[in-house]
Amino acid sequence: MTRLGAVLAVGSLAVTGLVLSQDAPAEAVFATNDNAPFGNLIDWFDWGGGGAIPMGQYTNTRVVGASEIVTVCTLSNATSALKSYKPGGFQGDGLDNLYNVGGTDGANTMNIGITNVEKRVDVNFDVSCTMKVGTVGGSDHVTVDIPGLVVADAESSVVDRGEFIEARPASPSTTTWRLIGRYLGEGCDSSLEANLGADGALNFKPVPDQCTSGSPTAVLFMDGSAGAHIRMFGASTTAVAIGVVSYVDYADGPASYGAAGVLDFPSWSGGEVQPGVSDLMSSDLKLATIGQPQTRLGHLTDGEPLPPFSADAKGDDNNAETNDEDLAVPAAITGYRGGVVIIKDLVCAGPGRVFAWIDFNGDSVFDPVTERGGPVPTTAGGLVTPAAIPCGAQAGEEKTFSVAWNVPADARPTAPGEKTLVRIGITTDQRPAEQPMLLAIGGELEDHAVDFELDPYIVTKASNGSA
Ligand SMILES: [Ca+2]
Numbered sequence: 514m515t516r517l518g519a520v521l522a523v524g525s526l527a528v529t530g531l532v533l534s535q536d537a538p539a540e541a542v543f544a545t546n547d548n549a550p551f552g553n554l555i556d557w558f559d560w561g562g563g564g565a566i567p568m569g570q571y572t573n574t575r576v577v578g579a580s581e582i583v584t585v586c587t588l589s590n591a592t593s594a595l596k597s598y599k600p601g602g603f604q605g606d607g608l609d610n611l612y613n614v615g616g617t618d619g620a621n622t623m624n625i626g627i628t629n630v631e632k633r634v635d636v637n638f639d640v641s642c643t644m645k646v647g648t649v650g651g652s653d654h655v656t657v658d659i660p661g662l663v664v665a666d667a668e669s670s671v672v673d674r675g676e677f678i679e680a681r682p683a684s685p686s687t688t689t690w691r692l693i694g695r696y697l698g699e700g701c702d703s704s705l706e707a708n709l710g711a712d713g714a715l716n717f718k719p720v721p722d723q724c725t726s727g728s729p730t731a732v733l734f735m736d737g738s739a740g741a742h743i744r745m746f747g748a749s750t751t752a753v754a755i756g757v758v759s760y761v762d763y764a765d766g767p768a769s770y771g772a773a774g775v776l777d778f779p780s781w782s783g784g785e786v787q788p789g790v791s792d793l794m795s796s797d798l799k800l801a802t803i804g805q806p807q808t809r810l811g812h813l814t815d816g817e818p819l820p821p822f823s824a825d826a827k828g829d830d831n832n833a834e835t836n837d838e839d840l841a842v843p844a845a846i847t848g849y850r851g852g853v854v855i856i857k858d859l860v861c862a863g864p865g866r867v868f869a870w871i872d873f874n875g876d877s878v879f880d881p882v883t884e885r886g887g888p889v890p891t892t893a894g895g896l897v898t899p900a901a902i903p904c905g906a907q908a909g910e911e912k913t914f915s916v917a918w919n920v921p922a923d924a925r926p927t928a929p930g931e932k933t934l935v936r937i938g939i940t941t942d943q944r945p946a947e948q949p950m951l952l953a954i955g956g957e958l959e960d961h962a963v964d965f966e967l968d969p970y971i972v973t974k975a976s977n978g979s980a
């Protein structure tokens with residue numbers, strides 16, 4: 514770009530607390546503007562306010578109760594110095610119009626661009642990202658493979674001066690390039706020319722040139738590679754932004770039950786960039802869409818940026834156009850102390866294991882032993898063994914399941930107007946997930962508020978909670 518009409522960036526704001534050093538910890542950075550494509554899902558790596566970006570590991574951390582999700586991106590093999598760039602620093606930048614915190618142009622505080630220091634040289638570097646999940650401050654973290662990276666043009670490119678951005682996936686044979694967002698300034702009639710090579714590298718630049726009203730800008734998902742070789746050329750400045758796509762489906766009961774959630778990744782379809790030369794601004798190329806993950810409860814799930822704690826356990830039901838808390842948990846459950854209650858005919862899609870709890874004594878916490886469910890006893894009058902319930906091995910195939918509980922000796926009925934909580938989760942996580950306060954990998958959690966009726970006159974051992 515040339516700095517014609519460049520807007521002065523405001524001083525660095527402490528949005529992320531990122532210190533520019535190796536292993537620098539930072540909060541995950543999500544755009545806050547309403548129109549950001551998949552804005553709740555994309556954690557853009559923020560490289561800090563205008564300083565050098567040394568090679569090394571950078572981390573973003575999200576805390577969920579006693580657990581944390583640490584996204585780790587590693588930069589390596591740079592052939593030239595790199596520094597951070599804030600999209601919106603040049604008026605032709607389009608990325609700040611798609612993703613920002615604080616506003617567009619100079620108001621944007623997201624330092625998500627990686628830019629060249631030297632002019633008129635080919636700049637090459639490698640980036641790769643992964644996630645780790647474990648107890649905050651603990652040594653029990655497990656590595657989670659992430660399915661892909663978001664790559665975007667963070668600064669307008671001047672084509673007649675040779676500027677471009679290129680990303681070559683680490684696993685080209687298993688990677689599909691998908692267009693997930695784009696921007697074109699008012700009155701700009703440039704296209705964004707993409708050239709997808711036989712080696713999987715995608716090169717893109719505005720054609721015939723940039724626009725000061727907002728150059729054609731693409732946001733691309735490298736579906737199948739969590740690493741890339743980046744190559745870019747800045748006659749003056751050119752910059753690339755890297756993001757990681759994931760979501761957490763949180764439990765939505767009262768906070769006393771603890772923050773719990775399941776980390777997962779959406780499945781993508783459409784928006785495929787074709788081999789050879791194409792125009793990413795063409796209306797013939799539709800944006801990619803996301804679908805339901807294989808492992809879920811009911812038919813739907815979704816992610817949310819923060820735990821939607823709520824007294825009536827409807828925080829996650831009411832926070833989107835569709836209610837993803839769609840397990841048919843009955844409004845009332847009846848049982849007696851020492852007996853068994855069963856909730857029948859719930860729908861899950863696997864692969865995965867189902868875990869379930871009821872707060873029988875109404876003390877606003879789940880007892881991990883006495884309030885945990887398990888498979889329906891196979892012998893008449895038998896007791897429930899608290900355990901996970903398998904949910905099929907066929908990917909994404911829905912099946913029904915039932916879950917049973919022993920009613921503990923301290924169970925008490927809910928008072929008029931009072932509810933108690935049922936928590937049901939499914940996960941592909943192979944770690945022990947015995948606690949209701951967990952951060953699992955892959956799946957969904959649902960909370961449902963119910964009446965619990967204690968009926969000493971029930972004579973059958975098992976009451977059908979769904980009746
Ligand atoms: Ca659901």
Ligand SMILES: [Ca+2]
Pocket residue numbers: 762763814815816817829837
């Ligand atoms: Ca949800």
Ligand SMILES: [Ca+2]
Pocket residue numbers: 871872873874875876877878879880884
């Ligand atoms: Ca309890």
Ligand SMILES: [Ca+2]
Pocket residue numbers: 765766826827828829830838959960961
């Ligand atoms: Ca709910």
